Amino acid sequence: MTIQQGIFYIFSFLTVLSASMVILSKNSVRALLFLVLTFVSMAGLWMLLESEFLSITLVLVYVGAVMVLFLFVVMMLDVELASVHEGFTRYLPLGFCIAVLIVVGLVYAVGPKNFGLESVPIPAPHPVDFSNIERLGIILYTRFIYPFELAGVLLLSAIISAISLTFRQRRENNKAPDPHSQVKALKEERLRLVKMETRK
Amino acid sequence: MFDYFITLVWIVIKILAIIVSLFLIAAYLSLAERRFIGFMQDRIGPNRVGPYGLLQPIADGLKLFLKEIIIPTRANQYLFVIAPVLSIGPALAAWAVIPFDQGLVLANINIGLLYLLAMTSLAIYGVVIAGWASNSKYAFLGSLRSAAQIVSYEIAMGFAIIGVVLAAGSMNLTEIVLAQQGGLFHWFWLPLLPLFVVYWISAVAETNRLPFDVAEGESEIVAGFHVEYSGIAFSIFFLSEYANMTLVSVLSVIMFLGGWLSPFEGIPVLSTWFNWVPGIVWLMLKVSFFLFLFLWLRATFPRYRYDQIMRLGWKVFIPITLIWIVVIAIALKVNIAPWFSNT
Numbered sequence: 001m002t003i004q005q006g007i008f009y010i011f012s013f014l015t016v017l018s019a020s021m022v023i024l025s026k027n028s029v030r031a032l033l034f035l036v037l038t039f040v041s042m043a044g045l046w047m048l049l050e051s052e053f054l055s056i057t058l059v060l061v062y063v064g065a066v067m068v069l070f071l072f073v074v075m076m077l078d079v080e081l082a083s084v085h086e087g088f089t090r091y092l093p094l095g096f097c098i099a100v101l102i103v104v105g106l107v108y109a110v111g112p113k114n115f116g117l118e119s120v121p122i123p124a125p126h127p128v129d130f131s132n133i134e135r136l137g138i139i140l141y142t143r144f145i146y147p148f149e150l151a152g153v154l155l156l157s158a159i160i161s162a163i164s165l166t167f168r169q170r171r172e173n174n175k176a177p178d179p180h181s182q183v184k185a186l187k188e189e190r191l192r193l194v195k196m197e198t199r200k
Numbered sequence: 201m202f203d204y205f206i207t208l209v210w211i212v213i214k215i216l217a218i219i220v221s222l223f224l225i226a227a228y229l230s231l232a233e234r235r236f237i238g239f240m241q242d243r244i245g246p247n248r249v250g251p252y253g254l255l256q257p258i259a260d261g262l263k264l265f266l267k268e269i270i271i272p273t274r275a276n277q278y279l280f281v282i283a284p285v286l287s288i289g290p291a292l293a294a295w296a297v298i299p300f301d302q303g304l305v306l307a308n309i310n311i312g313l314l315y316l317l318a319m320t321s322l323a324i325y326g327v328v329i330a331g332w333a334s335n336s337k338y339a340f341l342g343s344l345r346s347a348a349q350i351v352s353y354e355i356a357m358g359f360a361i362i363g364v365v366l367a368a369g370s371m372n373l374t375e376i377v378l379a380q381q382g383g384l385f386h387w388f389w390l391p392l393l394p395l396f397v398v399y400w401i402s403a404v405a406e407t408n409r410l411p412f413d414v415a416e417g418e419s420e421i422v423a424g425f426h427v428e429y430s431g432i433a434f435s436i437f438f439l440s441e442y443a444n445m446t447l448v449s450v451l452s453v454i455m456f457l458g459g460w461l462s463p464f465e466g467i468p469v470l471s472t473w474f475n476w477v478p479g480i481v482w483l484m485l486k487v488s489f490f491l492f493l494f495l496w497l498r499a500t501f502p503r504y505r506y507d508q509i510m511r512l513g514w515k516v517f518i519p520i521t522l523i524w525i526v527v528i529a530i531a532l533k534v535n536i537a538p539w540f541s542n543t
Contacts, residue, residue: 075344
């Protein structure tokens with residue numbers, strides 16, 4: 001077994017373990033932290049696939065920002081554990097059927113027939129100075145420029161609509177301080193320096 | 201197999217060298233902080249243990265080491281213990297890609313800057329989990345404040361770093377330093393001045409230092425997220441805070457002040473006089489300046505109000521960085537000398 005294989009098995013074991021702990025753990029905060037661990041170990045797997053940019057971006061965006069906001073919300077929830085596990089036996093048959101369907105679909109789609117070594121041979125490893133980001137940048141801004149820009153516009157409109165949904169007009173007798181007037185305040189208006197004689 | 205073993209041993213030795221010196225820096229930074237702020241506030245500060253109080257950090261460390269770790273009742277025990285580990289882990293891991301001199305780097309990877317950004321963004325988990333697991337209102341408030349603050353300032357910080365990547369044309373830290381060759385005025389602090397200022401202030405906010413230390417805020421929420429921690433568990437939070445301070449100082453030196461490059465480069469007589477000085481000395485001198493700035497800021501400014509912190513991050517810094525990225529892109533396109541003439 002080469003070192004790469006060893007690293008692969010460690011990370012894939014971690015991924016499967018933590019992904020199952022996400023749905024098995026009873027505490028919602030702990031489930032979320034296992035989800036974070038899943039992301040981190042997936043990033044390790046992506047690193048093995050020589051896609052270091054995507055791997056680090058996964059850690060940066062999902063682990064460093066999105067999951068923090070999730071954690072922020074989940075920590076403030078007061079979830080009753082009993083109510084979470086209430087419908088477990090009732091929905092078990094349906095859930096089992098769906099799980100079997102998904103597994104069958106996955107095996108059919110990415111099983112050895114389509115993704116075996118015969119149909120997809122192992123790509124030759126890139127040289128050490130191969131820059132993943134450069135390649136990604138070139139292809140994003142040439143071949144995929146329209147989808148890329150469209151995705152950007154879509155995200156921008158999502159930002160604007162989210163802000164406009166939560167934006168509220170200031171009420172009439174609002175006592176909250178207005179930062180603009182505070183920033184404009186000068187030292188001369190508020191402060192009087194007095195020179196005093198020193199006394200024993 | 202034996203070759204692998206030798207490489208492994210060498211890497212472990214290098215890691216140990218970095219971590220031990222980092223812990224020493226953190227310990228003596230705490231002493232420097234107390235002494236300097238003491239002088240700024242017209243008092244003496246700790247001067248009893250050893251000459252000039254030089255043994256004070258060791259005495260403090262020993263004291264914290266021997267104290268009992270108290271885990272509050274109804275605290276989430278696993279997470280309570282894991283939180284300090286999550287806090288110090290990324291703070292140390294980030295040092296892997298820092299170049300201390302030409303070639304003096306543990307892992308010279310070509311996405312070094314991105315890796316650093318990812319590692320510093322992980323540091324927040326320690327704070328948030330510590331606050332939640334302690335089962336204390338004050339700790340929880342501190343961690344909520346810290347989460348919102350760090351996520352907000354990360355955006356401005358990321359944009360500032362994009363400007364540096366644009367100017368240097370690389371994410372490799374060694375190449376970023378080499379792109380600034382040619383003396384004091386070739387360093388990126390001048391063409392990227394707004395980004396430099398934004399980066400530095402966001403770095404202070406990211407490390408939860410004054411005047412942005414609402415996560416701790418002694419006068420409002422006692423000590424914030426680590427109020428329930430005692431003994432060595434508390435000192436690990438303390439160490440990771442100081443390691444992070446050193447890290448962001450080193451990063452600002454590498455990105456904006458030419459890393460290990462000599463400030464006398466390109467000046468006829470002085471450059472030959474100071475030729476013998478190793479690069480790491482210049483790096484350390486520049487880093488010391490930023491570390492001093494941390495202490496200076498702490499002694500000078502009152503704590504920001506929370507809404508003012510948010511306003512500064514979202515409404516001031518992000519627009520500034522966005523505009524300056526466009527300016528840099530144009531400057532690159534028209535090859536403004538001397539910074540962008542050769543690209």
